[in-house]
Amino acid sequence: MNGTSAIALPAKRRTSKNFITIKGAREHNLKNIDVSFPLNMLTVVTGVSGSGKSTLVRRLLYPTLLKELGGYGEKAGHFTSFTGKYTDLKSVEFVDQNPIGRSSRSNPVTYIKAYDEIRALFARQKLSNLRGYQAKHFSFNVDGGRCEVCKGEGDITVEMQFMADVHLQCDTCKGKRFKKEVLEVQFEGKNIDDILNSTIDDAISFFSQHEQDKLAKRLQPLQDVGLGYVTLGQSSSTLSGGEAQRIKLASFLVKGNTRDKALFIFDEPTTGLHFHDIKKLLKSFDALIEKGHSIIVIEHNIELIKCADHIIDLGPLGGDEGGDLVAYGVPEEIAVNPKSHTGTYLKEKL
Ligand SMILES: Nc1ncnc2c1ncn2[C@@H]1O[C@H](COP(=O)(O)OP(=O)(O)OP(=O)(O)O)[C@@H](O)[C@H]1O
Ligand SMILES: [Mg+2]
Ligand SMILES: [Zn+2]
Known part of the structure; x- marks a missing residue:
């Protein structure tokens, strides 16, 4: 409220020479409109509920571009023409809040x-050399080093009739997912379980400390x-929607400066995000744009707009009427x- 943690306005607005233009958009309530989406920047689609944002972006832009880029998806809605200079674009990604596999076997580090x-x-x-352990022995997805009783899950699922399943910690590995012998292998005093239980922050300083x-x-x-x-080993099934979305973003940052540029589309990514998290989301948007990607966001949140x-x-x-x-x-x-109407609210923020 006192503005100390306010989201700052960007120092300058980006400009672009590349656009995708849809003419004659008339799906659902769209009134035969022509719209241009600039690339290589952050574009936000705004408007009151029911004004046609999702229709324009999810039903027209996304399926049409996906098809142009050689992908398969739903049939697009009604429009007259789709043109633009987007030869650099190799893919279009629709990121919802449930973008990564919700499996107990995937986690932030496997995903990236x-x-x-x-x-x-x-x-x-x-010790691994001595005992003949290979990389696969340190995986909980294949036989070898993982606990044989729980198959590397760390817990055992008990099906309860008429009630939710109960997860009990595996008695054999005590939730550590690996065989005792495998856990004896250490790197600078930490075994694989210790690593999986460290936070990303701690792991980054630990690994840089030890070359x-x-x-x-x-x-x-x-x-x-x-x-x-977040810990390295936290299973994807327990991540929040916003966290899962940001892991997906991180996986694109990992790919570095590839020549394959992507257009990311988000429908209300700030839903459920705290003010503090919106800042982080904006930072990751910036990082993606720096790498030459493009972002289109449907949003009501004025801080993001x-x-x-x-x-x-x-x-x-x-x-x-929209x-x-x-x-x-x-x-x-x-x-x-x-x-x-968006302008009225924006005025107070600028
Ligand atoms: N499948 C459909 N069939 C008929 N009308 C639809 C369909 N989907 C959406 N509409 C109508 O089209 C209009 C625009 O809907 P749309 O979902 O694009 O709005 P929106 O701007 O995304 O709203 P919100 O901010 O609430 O998500 C609304 O009046 C809606 O009722
Ligand atoms: Mg919508
Ligand atoms: Zn076990």
């Missing part, structure tokens, strides 16, 4: 593919998207547009 290196590190230790810079760097994107507090490089405002109202392109441009332009 850092676990392979951790296993390799343990396989290189003296495993490559590994530390691998984990860095998770810290960058604000997930430093004010940080847009470009706004597409639909309305003026919902249902049949579906028009009310305004578009930088937030400063929307704010002075008397027809835009």
Whole structure:
């Protein structure tokens, strides 16, 4: 309230020469409108509930672009033409709040593919050489080093008739997922279980302290998207929607400066996010744009809207009284547009 942790306005708005243009959009309530989506920046689609945002982005832009890029999906809604300079784009990603596998066998490090290196590190230790352990012995997904009783799950599921299943810690490995002998292998005083139970923050400093810079760097994107507090081994099934979304973002940051650019589409990514988390989300958006990707977000949250490089405002109202392109441009332009409801709220923020 006193503004000390306010989300700052960006120092400057990005501009772009590349656009995707949809003409004659008329699915659902859309009133035969022409809309241009700039690339390589943060575009936010705004408007009251029922104004046509999801229809425009999820039913027209996404399926059409997906098909143009060689993918398969739902048939797009009605429009006249789809044009643009998007030859750099290799993929379009729709990121909802449940984007990563909800399996007890995947976790943040397996998702960003850092676990392979951790296993390799343990396989290189003296004791592993002596006993003939390979990288696969440090996996809980295949036989070898994992606990045989719980098959590396760490717990045992008891089916209860008419009630939710009960998960009991595995008696044999005590929830540690691995055989006792495998846990005897240590790297600088920590075994594989200790590593899986450390937070991303701790693991980054531990690995850099012990000259495993490559590994530390691998984990860095998770810290960058604000997930430093999550443990390496926390199973994906227990992550919150916002956390899962940010892991997905981190996995794209890991890929580095590839030439394969992506367009990311989000429908209300701030739902359920605290003010503090919105800041982190914005930071990861920036990081993706720095790498040459593009982002389109459907959003009601004014803190995120004010940080847009470009706004597409639909309305003026919902249902049949919506579906028009009310305004578009930088937030400063929307704010002075008397027809835009979004503008009224933006004014107070700028
Ligand atoms: N499958 C459908 N069939 C008929 N009408 C639909 C369908 N889906 C959406 N609509 C209508 O089209 C209009 C625009 O809906 P849309 O979902 O695009 O709104 P929105 O701007 O995304 O709203 P919100 O902010 O609430 O998500 C609404 O009046 C809605 O009732
Ligand atoms: Mg919607
Ligand atoms: Zn076990």
